[in-house]
Amino acid sequence: MSDNNDRLKALEEISKTFNEAMAxxxxxxxxxxxxxxxxxxxxxxxxxxxxxxxxxxxxRGTYRYVLYDVFGFGxxxxxxxxxxxxxxxxxAACVVxxxxxxxxxxIALR
Numbered sequence: 001m002s003d004n005n006d007r008l009k010a011l012e013e014i015s016k017t018f019n020e021a022m023a024x025x026x027x028x029x030x031x032x033x034x035x036x037x038x039x040x041x042x043x044x045x046x047x048x049x050x051x052x053x054x055x056x057x058x059x060r061g062t063y064r065y066v067l068y069d070v071f072g073f074g075x076x077x078x079x080x081x082x083x084x085x086x087x088x089x090x091x092a093a094c095v096v097x098x099x100x101x102x103x104x105x106x107i108a109l110r
Contacts, residue, residue, distance in 0.1 A: 022083045029084070056093040063090045 033041065055066035067073050067081055081087070 018079075022079065025080045026083065029080075052089070052093075056090060057097070060097060063087055066090065 033044075036044065051070050052066065055061045055070035059065070059070070061070060063086075064078070067077050067086075068075075071077070073081075
């Protein structure tokens, strides 16, 4: 039983360390965003939006595909992007695409 408790305690410590690291990433990215002028923020927003549109809607890429191939990041981007809720954006885009495909199929049957 002690072995399981030790493992649970180690897992909790790892989780705490991970969450602290992700909180630091969020803090740093927000500080960076706030350091930009409104014009720079708009440029960044538009550049990111174009890439998400291309990867998600045009190329219909996976989460990793968009991060790695469209944005050019490596595996180090996986968790920070997930913690920034990009996975939820990706999944929502997938649902919309599936619904559009199904809708087109239904119309074709008429």
